[in-house]
Amino acid sequence: MLKFLIAIIVFLSIVMINLFKDGNNICDIDDDVYIQREFIKNRPHKPLYQPSANRKFIYLSFDDGPLNGSQNVNSLSLKYKAYMSVFIVGEHLLISNNYKRYLNNYIQNPFIEVSNHSYSHANNQYSKFYSNPKGVLEDFNKSMNLLGLDNKIIRLPGRNIWAFDNRTQNISKTKDTVNLLTNNGFKLIGWDIEWRYDPITKKPIGTAQEFFKKLVKRIKHNQELVTPSNIVVLLHDPMFRKKCKAKELENLITLIKANKNYVLVPLSRYPII
Ligand SMILES: [Zn+2]
Numbered sequence: 001m002l003k004f005l006i007a008i009i010v011f012l013s014i015v016m017i018n019l020f021k022d023g024n025n026i027c028d029i030d031d032d033v034y035i036q037r038e039f040i041k042n043r044p045h046k047p048l049y050q051p052s053a054n055r056k057f058i059y060l061s062f063d064d065g066p067l068n069g070s071q072n073v074n075s076l077s078l079k080y081k082a083y084m085s086v087f088i089v090g091e092h093l094l095i096s097n098n099y100k101r102y103l104n105n106y107i108q109n110p111f112i113e114v115s116n117h118s119y120s121h122a123n124n125q126y127s128k129f130y131s132n133p134k135g136v137l138e139d140f141n142k143s144m145n146l147l148g149l150d151n152k153i154i155r156l157p158g159r160n161i162w163a164f165d166n167r168t169q170n171i172s173k174t175k176d177t178v179n180l181l182t183n184n185g186f187k188l189i190g191w192d193i194e195w196r197y198d199p200i201t202k203k204p205i206g207t208a209q210e211f212f213k214k215l216v217k218r219i220k221h222n223q224e225l226v227t228p229s230n231i232v233v234l235l236h237d238p239m240f241r242k243k244c245k246a247k248e249l250e251n252l253i254t255l256i257k258a259n260k261n262y263v264l265v266p267l268s269r270y271p272i273i
Contacts, residue, residue, distance in 0.1 A: 085153075208249070230270065
């Protein structure tokens with residue numbers, strides 16, 4: 001009799017655990033099934049979760065690495081299992097062995113998707129750079145080969161330009177360049193909101209709490225978003241080189257993760273319509 005009772009209790013416990021699990025999976029981005037690099041190679045273009053009225057997708061994207069600060073971005077991504085996208089400048093690998101190490105850490109991190117931000121970063125002379133479409137294509141190809149990338153998601157230096165999925169934004173002044181890049185299979189992703197930084201100290205302007213407030217306002221009301229319920233956030237690696245500022249990034253991640261309707265997603269999952 002006792003054995004029978006124990007068997008019933010074990011059976012009911014298993015049923016309860018499974019019920020609880022299913023309920024939790026509805027909006028849990030960190031399911032083991034996604035902890036793999038397949039999402040980069042296969043490019044399924046499917047949303048990770050069915051859209052629902054309250055669910056919002058947030059894409060944290062970091063430009064200009066590897067630089068001092070990339071190591072903190074990488075370790076916070078691992079600590080919080082937070083999906084992020086990083087746009088790498090090929091030329092930075094020539095500066096120091098540390099930067100090569102930071103890039104390798106990014107590549108090995110299953111929560112980070114590495115993409116191309118050009119080889120030269122236009123040498124910060126943007127008008128000259130974009131007046132030579134072939135040169136721009138060569139610059140991106142050079143970086144892609146150097147980094148050994150298997151995706152063609154790119155971000156243009158110094159320009160918030162979108163061109164993918166037959167949708168474009170802000171392309172008027174660089175039409176020839178954009179056409180050449182998209183004809184060569186590149187997908188150009190800009191951003192919806194930027195956490196700005198001081199150009200001299202590189203420190204982020206305002207606290208994580210203040211930036212999060214702006215982000216929530218934008219996404220809640222779908223204000224000026226390229227795709228409703230999806231917001232691409234621009235950040236830069238050097239903003240977080242100091243420990244106290246890396247703490248601000250940590251605060252931003254925890255604020256986002258505290259709301260179960262906010263889902264951190266890599267850019268390869270940006271919806272194709
Ligand atoms: Zn940049």
